[in-house]
Structures are given as C-alpha cells and as structure tokens.
Amino acid sequence: MVSGKGDAVAVRLSIPAKPEYISLGRLALTGLSRLRSFPEDVLADLKLALTEACTNSVRHAYDGGEGMVEIRYELHPDRLVIEVTDTGEGFEHDEAEPEESDELSEGGLGIAIIQALADELEIGRRNGGGSRLRFVKRLVN
Numbered sequence: 001m002v003s004g005k006g007d008a009v010a011v012r013l014s015i016p017a018k019p020e021y022i023s024l025g026r027l028a029l030t031g032l033s034r035l036r037s038f039p040e041d042v043l044a045d046l047k048l049a050l051t052e053a054c055t056n057s058v059r060h061a062y063d064g065g066e067g068m069v070e071i072r073y074e075l076h077p078d079r080l081v082i083e084v085t086d087t088g089e090g091f092e093h094d095e096a097e098p099e100e101s102d103e104l105s106e107g108g109l110g111i112a113i114i115q116a117l118a119d120e121l122e123i124g125r126r127n128g129g130g131s132r133l134r135f136v137k138r139l140v141n
Contacts, residue, residue: 010072012073078139087126087130114135
C-alpha cells in the first residue's frame with residue numbers, strides 16, 4: 001500500500017515471518033530510494049538496519065510458527081522513518097551493555113547495529129500486542 005500526505009510518501013509491506021521474505025523489504029527500500037535520491041552508503045546502511053529489525057521479528061515473535069511482519073516506510077523530505085511490527089511474543093531488549101566475551105554468539109548484535117546506523121531508535125510493544133521497532137535516518141539535502 002502506498003499513500004502520500006503532504007511531502008511524505010508512506011508504503012506498507014506485510015511479509016510472512018520467514019527469513020526468505022526479508023529481502024522483499026530491502027527491495028521496497030531500494031524502490032523508495034528512487035523517489036528521493038540519497039547516497040549509496042546511506043542506502044546500504046538502511047538495508048542493513050532493516051534486515052536486522054526484520055530478523056528480530058522473524059526470530060523472536062512466533063517461535064518458528066506462522067505469523068506476519070509488517071514494515072512501514074515513511075519517506076519525508078528530510079528523513080526516512082522505518083517501523084517494523086509483529087503480533088508475536090516479541091523480544092526483551094536490555095539497555096545494559098553486553099558482557100565482554102572472547103566469542104560472539106550468533107545474533108544479539110542487531111539492536112546495536114541499528115543504533116549505530118540510525119539517528120533515532122525506539123523499541124517497544126505494539127498496540128494490541130507484539131513488538132514495534134522504529135528507526136529514523138535523517139537525509140541530507
């Protein structure tokens with residue numbers, strides 16, 4: 001679904017909560033980048049942040065069961081807002097620093113990656129249940 005209000009364009013994409021569908025979110029992001037050009041490195045960072053956000057929903061929301069992940073993109077003249085939601089169990093985000101370790105376990109760095117790449121990050125519960133992860137990237141004019 002695509003809608004526009006003022007100078008903003010909003011796109012909503014619903015995908016099955018399966019790893020093989022996450023690439024559709026990146027493709028939609030690439031399409032949006034054609035509406036308002038921004039540097040390739042910014043697009044690459046946004047794709048990585050989006051992949052991490054979707055992966056959190058796929059891994060934690062439905063415990064291997066069926067479910068959907070919804071991605072909402074809002075392209076404004078000065079920023080891109082991406083919100084990833086699900087209706088599953090969600091995940092607990094701990095603000096504490098991860099413990100030092102010689103080995104990195106698989107996963108667990110997604111939120112830190114998004115924090116490093118985005119200008120703003122909000123994580124919480126979705127109204128009606130599930131998880132909500134929203135991040136903002138300011139776009140230079």
